[in-house]
Amino acid sequence: MGVQNGGNMFPGVTLPFGVVKIGVDMLPATGTADAYSGYLPSGRVTGFSLMHESGTGGAPKYGVVSQLPLTGAVENPLVDNAPLRVGDDEAEVGRYKTTLANGVVTELTAAAHAGMMRHRFAGADGGVHVLVDVSHFLPSFRGQGIEQKYVEGEIEVDAKGKYTGFGVYKGGWNLGEDWKIYFCGTVDKTPSQARTFAGTAVSGETLESFGNATKVSGKKRLGALLSFNSTAGLELVVESKIGISFISTAKACEFKEKEIPESNSFEALVSAAKETWNNEVFSSITTTETDSAKLGLLYSSLYGMFLIPSNRTGENPKWTSTEPYYDDIFTLWDLFRSHTPLMHVLMPHRYEDYIRSLIDVWRHDGYLPDGRSSNFNGRVQGGSNADNVLADAYVKGVRGGINWDDGYKAMVKNAEVAPANNNDAMAPDSSTKEGRGALPDWLEKGYITTKYSRSVSRASEYSLNDFALSQVAKGLGKTDDTEKYLNRSRNWRNHWDAKSTAFGFTGFLSPIDQNGAFPTPAWDPLSCGGCYWGDNYYQALPYEYSFGAHHDMETLIKYMGGDDLFTSRLAKLFEPGANPSGDARFGKTLFNPGNEPSFASPYLFNYVNRQSLSVQKARFIATSYYNTGNEGLPGNSDAGAMQSWLLWNMIGLYPMTGSTTFLIGSPWFAELNLNLGDGKQVSIKTTGGSDTAYYVQSLKVNGEEWDKNWVSWGDIFEKGGTMEFVLGTEMKAWDTGARPPSYAT
Structure with missing residues (x-):
């Protein structure tokens, strides 16, 4: 309700007053348009991120702590890898679903300080990947001087695909000063490769490093690419759990583990979200x-x-x-x-x-x-x-x-x-x-x-x-x-x-x-x-x-x-x-x-x-x-x-x-x-x-x-x-x- 015609509603998943508001982030297929809550009715998907506002005007805020599922060879994670979205997204209380032109279907659900993504790969040749871009945020094209900016970040990744770090951002509609969000993410399958990357400039697309370190930081675009082996014709499902905190990476990990324990399935989290909305609001x-x-x-x-x-x-x-x-x-x-x-x-x-x-x-x-x-x-x-x-x-x-x-x-x-x-x-x-x-x-x-x-x-x-x-x-x-x-x-x-x-x-x-x-x-x-x-x-x-x-x-x-x-x-x-x-x-x-x-x-x-x-x-x-x-x-x-x-x-x-x-x-x-x-x-x-x-x-x-x-x-x-x-x-x-x-x- 109200995601188009200026309503700017957030259609992703959150709990009542939840910190995590997990949803899709998009750009139009051609031209420019502000996606105030991340969503646009059509276009390219730049990521799925854990923080959004809802129903706002002026300029977008947040769109940070993101993942983007990719297929085929990824030679430069900094270039525009955004695939087209195909068909209509599906939304219900506790669940959001998007289908991408590269054949990936992504589903989202959330707890209060943590979110869960399920990437369903159709079995593409050349491997499949989950891109974690610390420098990702919702841009504004209105030229009013109230757009967001990425300031700096850090990410560390291990061989099992666990990644931790932080991003620093500023601006947005409220002209906010620098603020920092910490994150802690895991995947349920061990990647064949877990590589960090960094760019030479915040706005640049030229790689400074790719795969040479387990940890990168600084005032540059940076992130991690988690790659998985795939077999043509065979479906591969990768589930990821991510916690966020304004205090520390340790607390982000604590939220992830407490709110989405190993025993919790994706469907259980969807059901818990519905129950929370029923009990507290409806x-x-x-x-x-x-x-x-x-x-x-x-x-x-x-x-x-x-x-x-x-x-x-x-x-x-x-x-x-x-x-x-x-x-x-x-x-x-x-x-x-x-x-x-x-x-x-x-x-x-x-x-x-x-x-x-x-x-x-x-x-x-x-x-x-x-x-x-x-x-x-x-x-x-x-x-x-x-x-x-x-x-x-x-x-x-x-x-x-x-x-x-x-x-x-x-x-x-x-x-x-x-x-x-x-x-x-x-x-x-x-x-x-x-x-x-x-x-x-x-x-x-x-x-x-x-x-x-x-x-x-x-x-x-x-x-x-x-x-x-x-x-x-x-x-x-x-x-x-x-x-x-x-x-x-x-x-x-x-x-x-x-x-x-x-x-x-x-x-x-x-x-x-x-x-x-x-x-x-x-x-x-x-x-x-x-x-x-x-x-x-x-x-x-x-x-x-x-x-x-x-x-x-x-x-x-x-x-x-x-x-x-x-x-x-x-x-x-x-x-x-x-x-x-x-x-x-x-x-x-x-x-x-x-x-x-x-x-x-x-x-x-x-x-x-x-x-x-x-x-x-x-x-x-x-x-x-x-x-x-x-x-x-x-x-x-x-x-x-x-x-x-x-x-x-x-x-x-x-x-x-x-x-x-x-x-x-x-x-x-x-x-x-x-x-x-x-x-x-x-x-x-x-x-x-x-x-x-x-x-x-x-x-x-x-x-x-x-x-x-x-x-x-x-x-x-x-x-x-x-x-x-x-x-x-x-x-x-x-x-x-x-x-x-x-x-x-």
Whole structure:
């Protein structure tokens, strides 16, 4: 699901939050294309490697610790030996299978820190080989200056084919510093030859040595070639087990031996992976549904949601700590809106560990991460959105082993101390590594001028970040801080230009120049420039960012002219053809389902008690732009963010992060149970529903008639609860009760 059309999903094998994500790495047969998760729909296979991200954009990360099965004579392991892939790959939970044009069939499976490859050679003349290329990684061809680079490595191989060593790499989307991964691999058959090789330059293809040493190292391309005798017409199967570690080769070997012992067969490892996914993830949602398409969408989305981050507890090479450690956070800008709130609901103990890990990064690295991979913070696309994640956990009562005094200090650091500029070439005005780079303007002026890139979208997000801080301050009894940060959370209002107009609607979030003035003539709400790093708005139009003050909705509705004008303005977001320069896939609407700033927009009708319109728009988006096909996502998965949005839609709720509020939508199933852990459960039932009858007619919450289009954490999640919907074809105004809270108003 979502491996093509920009979804960039990782289709290989991993466990929930596994360190090893073993999969295929490819290049197109002709031309160039970035393989963000290693996979491309067609082309040449450059290797099978143990580390990948999932659903990311920007530039690929990882694709290291690889093997490539080859046939015939191999005179130079450094040249392009990549064979074409033939046919379609086959994937299931716990197993991945690829067929190569050289007749080799490779299957993959994985444990948490180790992976297993099975190479099935068809019996070629001239021998068969397994190439281990330490200098292999996923390249980027976009020319943005954020591509990976190989730095140096080492490999030692013995006569039985056991190999150990390390590779050092840098770069990737997060502009990471040098990082080192250790490996330990074995094969189940003794090779006829086990030779190391080294090249004269990192980028070169000229051999410096081949077979003259059992160990090679240095700032050069290097690796090993394991060769096996073969007989024409007779199949030869070579199985390889590889462990990885950020600490040492000894620990990589320990992981390999512990997680894939000699007694473990390939099939046993596949079965163990399936069992782990069933126990830890799939069993968190159960349903009586029998429609295979809906079930496929439900469980494939659950799977895609929990491929990353990676649980690297005990594998942090930078500091020693008793706290959990998670890496491959890509990124909280993508995840805070719907992913982390659902992770909290479905995996509360894992979520607590995740929060503790974020705080521990602050203790040792100085700032909470917004994104993080290869043990390095970066990149920050907007605000310091770890603040939103921490606040969401706090207001919903997550305590356990979390030190909330430290958590609050980490949030205050984001709010008060501007990070040093990391001189990102795509946004050189301030730091994109961590924290709030545009903080000097925010503190001095109460708005962000065009001195800083992404000025308006950052102002919108800084407002929400300060609201998050105010809520934790309130819970900790810090009265002065509560008022201070709640006031700062209203600063989005300073960017409201009443002269900016579109479609007859007046007032939108606008840039402010360094003299404190709005543009003349007023900024066009339908233009964001490129919607990218150097522009005033990031990944959404001004028209949509103007709906972003979710903590201050009462004020926003007033600014937009009241309920009716707010409703008609919001409806315009979804009107086909309203955005002539927009994406044809989405009907050229102002709304973009493939970017996260759009996530809450369909549900905002709830704030004017027009819940049926929220259901209409949200259901249309879910059924139009999501499916189980390989183009089944409307944009980058973004580490499962897209899947989490769809899952909330199927559940019939939408979380307003940083608060205890959940907006009510419309469930897809007659019966759905969310298992909250510790014996608690949310039971959601519907009657009268169908693919055309999905509007809410009435609702009971915990057996009581309900006339509000929202519920709080305490209503159904804190102790468990029930929601009973009656659905039908009529757009009924059932939501006559109190509107969702507008905290900053």
